[in-house]
Amino acid sequence: MNTDHGAGRITVSMELDGRHRSEEIPPHTVLLDLLRDRMGNTGVKASCERGVCGACTTLIDGVPTASCSLFAFSADGCSVETVAGQSGSGEPGPVQRAFAECGGFQCGYCTPGMVMLATALLREHPAPTDQQIREWISSNICRCTGYGMILDSVRRAAELIREEA
CATH class of the missing domain: 3.10.20.30 (Beta-grasp domain)
Structure with missing residues (x-):
């Protein structure tokens, strides 16, 4: 600096x-x-x-x-x-695609933060349990109460990442 x-x-x-x-x-x-x-x-x-x-x-x-x-x-x-930065080629990355596919957003305001948390979680735990997902996303607030779809999105993102590997 x-x-x-x-x-x-x-x-x-x-x-x-x-x-x-x-x-x-x-x-x-x-x-x-x-x-x-x-x-x-x-x-x-x-x-x-x-x-x-x-x-x-x-x-x-x-x-x-x-x-x-x-x-x-x-x-x-x-x-x-x-x-x-989650889309290296200009196309949505796997976490973004999973959120879109599973409706892991409603108003979309929490979505960027949730995508970043999911990205970090999946790097540390490639096959997370539902409990791990809940713990990781607990620091972000979804005012639309889309938590069920966010859980689905993170699970789907894990699948997409494994498929692409």
Whole structure:
């Protein structure tokens, strides 16, 4: 992190969805604002802005993180993954496809965070139990109460990932 920019600005560099990105920002900038406002990544949702709803979940070096409650400088030098990076070829990735196929979203607001949690879960537990899925998604709030379809979506995503392997 470079702090030689005067006027209290710092440079934050990261690998964002597989691409190197660098921005000069005020030090009090939270990661959510950097991603959405400076880097144009509006797939990361702003909701509670307190780190409790999960809509803004990103993966920082593979770990699910509420981007609304993390100063952006904390991600300096890290790999940051968002829902926008889940489709490497421009086509939806397996977790996104499973959510669409199984109706794992209603209003869609929680979906980016749920997709990121499911991605992290399936990397750690390729064949998760229903209990593991429930535990992992418990940090995200679905206001439409689509939890049954979200469980179906995560199970289906696990199947798609195994089929593609």
